[in-house]
Amino acid sequence: WLYVSAIVVRLVLGILFIRAAKESKFPGVIKFIGYLLILFVIIFIAIGHNGFQDFVSSLLPIFKPYAPVSSLFAFAFGGFLIYAFSERKSN
Numbered sequence: 001w002l003y004v005s006a007i008v009v010r011l012v013l014g015i016l017f018i019r020a021a022k023e024s025k026f027p028g029v030i031k032f033i034g035y036l037l038i039l040f041v042i043i044f045i046a047i048g049h050n051g052f053q054d055f056v057s058s059l060l061p062i063f064k065p066y067a068p069v070s071s072l073f074a075f076a077f078g079g080f081l082i083y084a085f086s087e088r089k090s091n
Contacts, residue, residue, distance in 0.1 A: 002056075003049045007041050014038035024084040 017034030021027040044052055063070065 003044070003052045006052070007044050010037045010044070011041045014041065020085070025086075026084050030084060 014034045014037030017030050017037065021031035021034065024030045047055065
């Protein structure tokens with residue numbers, strides 16, 4: 001279920017980011033993130049279920065010591081998304 005959900009969530013978010021990019025303050029960045037998410041979907045499909053499991057299991061020990069710091073990046077990215085899609089001030 002992790003493999004399928006990784007693909008489906010990235011595909012849905014990628015399409016949403018690409019479609020909503022023109023409504024944001026940073027349309028180029030949001031569209032780039034959307035295309036990057038779709039690229040990850042293509043890569044995950046290409047490597048298959050076993051390759052995905054090997055990839056995730058090889059990354060877990062590397063990033064485990066940095067787990068507390070990764071939450072800061074997640075908060076920063078969430079803040080960026082909130083700011084990017086907040087209402088634009090008209091001049």
